[in-house]
Amino acid sequence: MNDLTVDIFAGNLKWNETNMISRSFTCGYCGAYVSSEKGMPLLEPGSGYNTNYYQKNNIGVYICNNCCMPTFIYKDIQVPGNRYGSPVKGVPEEVNNVYEEARSCYAVNAYTGTVLLCRKLLMHVAVDLGADENLRFIEYINFLNEHHYVSVKSNEWIDQIRKYGNEATHEIEVSSKQDAQLILKFCEMLLKMNYEYPSIVNND
Template sequence: MSNGWNHTAKIESLSFECGFCNNKVASDIGFFNNNNIDGLRARIRICPHCSKPTFFLGSKKLPDISPGNDVKSVPEEVHALYQEARNCISISAYTASVLISRKLLMNIAVSQGAKENLRFIEYVDFLAENGFVPPNGRGWVDHIRKKGNEATHEISLMDRDDATELVTFSEMLLKFIFEFPASVPALPSA
C-alpha cells in the first residue's frame, strides 16, 4: 500500500486496556505501518473482546480509558454531559473535558431547582447553600469553577490531570446527589 499501512496481520502481541470495552486484553492482530509516523511506530490493534480498533503511536493510545465510572439514576441530559467529559479525556481533549465539567455543575444545579440564566457563581452558591455539596466539598466545587474559568477565559491548555480530577469530583457529586438517594429503600408507610 502506498501509505504504508498493511492489511490485518499478525503483529507483536501487546497487553492493553481497550478504550471501548474497558477490558484488559492482549492483541496480536492488527495493522502496522511500514513507515514511521513522526518518527514513531504506528499500529492499529483489534480488541479480541469487542473487535474495535485502538490506534497506537509510540506509547500514545487512542482511544484511551475514560476515567471515572458510570453513575446511576442521573437525569439524561446531566448523564450525557458527564459521559462527554469522560470521553473527552479518552481522546486527549482535556480542555474540552474541563469546560464540560464546569457546564455540568450548572446543569446539576438546574436539575435540582436552580433558575436558568444565572451567573455561574450563583449555580455554585445554589448547590452549596441547598445541601447538594457534601461537607468540605465547597472547595472542590470552587475548584471546578476556577479551572473552568481558566479554560474559558485564559490562553492555557488543560492537561489529563486537570480533566481527570474534575471528572472524579463530578462523579462523586453525581453519586451524592442522584445515585445514593435513589438507592435508599423506601420507608414503610405508617
C-alpha cells in the same frame, strides 16, 4: 507529521493480521481494562515476526476481548483513548449526555473542552436539583455547596472547580490533563452521590 505517518506513507510499514504479543489497556469504547493478543501488529516488510522492533513493542491495532472493538496503540498514543471516569447510573438523560460528552473529550486529549463541558454539566445538575436558571456559574457552585449536594469536606474541590471554570472561560489558557481529570472526578463524585446512590436505595 509523526514518525508513524511518515513510515506508512513511505511504504516502510504494513498491517499484518495475526496474533500479537499480549498487551493490557483500558478500552476506549467499553471502558473495560483488558489484556488482548488479537489484532494486527504493525510490521516492517521483510522483518521476522518475532524479531522486528514494532512487534516487540506491542504496536498495532488490538481487539478488545470484551466488546470486540479495535484500539490502535503506538508508543504512548492510544486511539480511541481512555474515557476518564466511570459511567454513572440513575442520572437524567440530558445531564448524563453532557457527562459522557465530557468523558469523550478527554479521550481525544481535548482537555479544555472537557473542563468547559464539566462546567456546563455542573450548571445542569444545579438546575435539576432546584437552582434557578440563568445564574452565573459561581452561583450554581455555591448552590450545590450551600444545599449540601457536595460533601462537607469538599471545600478544596469547590475552590478548584471555581478556578478552573473561570480560567477556561475567561482567560486565554489551555487546560491541562490534570485539570480535566480533577473536574471529571469531581463531577463523577457529585453524580454518584446525588443520583446513583439514591437510585439504588429507592430500588430496594
